[in-house]
Amino acid sequence: MSNPLFSLRGVVKRFHDREVLNLDRLDLEAGVITAVEGPNGAGKTTLLAILALLTPPDKGRLFFDGQEIPRAASQLTAWRRQITLVAQQAYLFDTSVEKNVAYGLRLRGLEQTKRDARVREALEQVGLAGFGARRARRLSGGEMQRVALARALVLRPRALLLDEPFANLDPTSSQVFERVLGDLPNQGCTVVLVSHAREQAHRLAQRVVSLREGRLTPGLDRG
Amino acid sequence: MDFFLGGLTKGLGLLAQLDPEVYGIAWLSLRVSLSAVILAALAAVPLGLLIGQREFPGKRFLVVLFNTLLALPTVVVGLVVYGLLSYHGPLGGLGLLYTPGAMVAAQAVLAFPLITALVIAAVTTLDSRVGPTALTLGATRFQAAWAVLKEARFAVLAALAAGFGRVVTEVGAAIMVGGNIRHYTRTFTTAIALETSKGEFAQGMALGFILLVVALAVNLASHQLQARWK
């Protein structure tokens, strides 16, 4: 592998002394869609939380673009601003669709005219043009996931992490996700998506890694 | 019946005549209680946010402690603040006893555990994904805490309104540290207590009536804000 964006070395995560993740070595190549598959409880969501720098591992080292991620929580914001996560059934803030999508840009201090243009563009991308003024938490489940996708895309992250992106999606939203995600590698964005099912996620991915009880299963690795 | 009707009629009369004494008392009450709520909230809101969001040993004890402090009789708080501010007390040098400042301090101490407990409850019942969502979108820890506060805004506002309700209606602490001095530290409740003990029901009823109107206005304003946000 030429150029990994994420590198994990000896990463261990425990909850209440139970080891839920133990990754000796995992490299995720830049500009590639990697799917992580595995049954419920395999540790997929935990892995994404570690990659999103939300949960510090108990042991091991994590590198992003060749640089080691520091341990101190206060230093993580700058790193997190290059990575974003679309959670399974993402939380939308109790405000308009527009304000949800603009949130991250606002934090980054982007001026309003540029912000508005990018928000509009992101909403068009996910097929929600004209939804800007709607109340986010009143939308349908699929529409809400698309708002969450737009809210992540608008940041133009270097890495986009998605937890079960195709679970419980209506066909329209599912197509939107497939189209948008499929195009991201062309824009240099690295995508990591996890799923317990094999179908859709795997069609999109250039590489599939398997997780079983917190460990990688090399035999099933494809790509 | 005469007692109430007579009192109410005279009371409305005083209001209509813009009786300076009545309005002076109302204005002081509002100033003192609002200042107390703001002062208490400055500490209680961040503290409630912190306790509500974090898991740490002793958290349950702290929550129980704050809920217990809610039941503290106002005269006990008055007594403690009196002790602190009295001439020979540790804060006696400030010369605050029997001033509106002393009442603000006592009422802030009263409002503090109530607002803290209600903010803890608000944050605990809020969806736990709010903070992490903000972080993944690039928020600093402070900005993420702010996002949590914004999502819990209805409950936080209700906590502030409840704090105001507790302090504007209490009488024990205000009398003890304020002294009920005419034109200086006389509030709604201390005045009503005094007027009633003198048999001056009209003045008492007028003040009681304004107190009701004030409570109504506070609740209406908070509902109005909620309606706008919804």
Ligand SMILES: Nc1ncnc2c1ncn2[C@@H]1O[C@H](COP(=O)(O)OP(=O)(O)O)[C@@H](O)[C@H]1O
């Ligand atoms: N916050 C937590 N506290 C305790 N146990 C947890 C926590 N999060 C996850 N786990 C446990 O870790 C294991 C892996 O969970 P998860 O990463 O959510 O798996 P997956 O997403 O693959 O279904 C599960 O056994 C789960 O119960």
Ligand SMILES: [Mg+2]
């Ligand atoms: Mg999961």
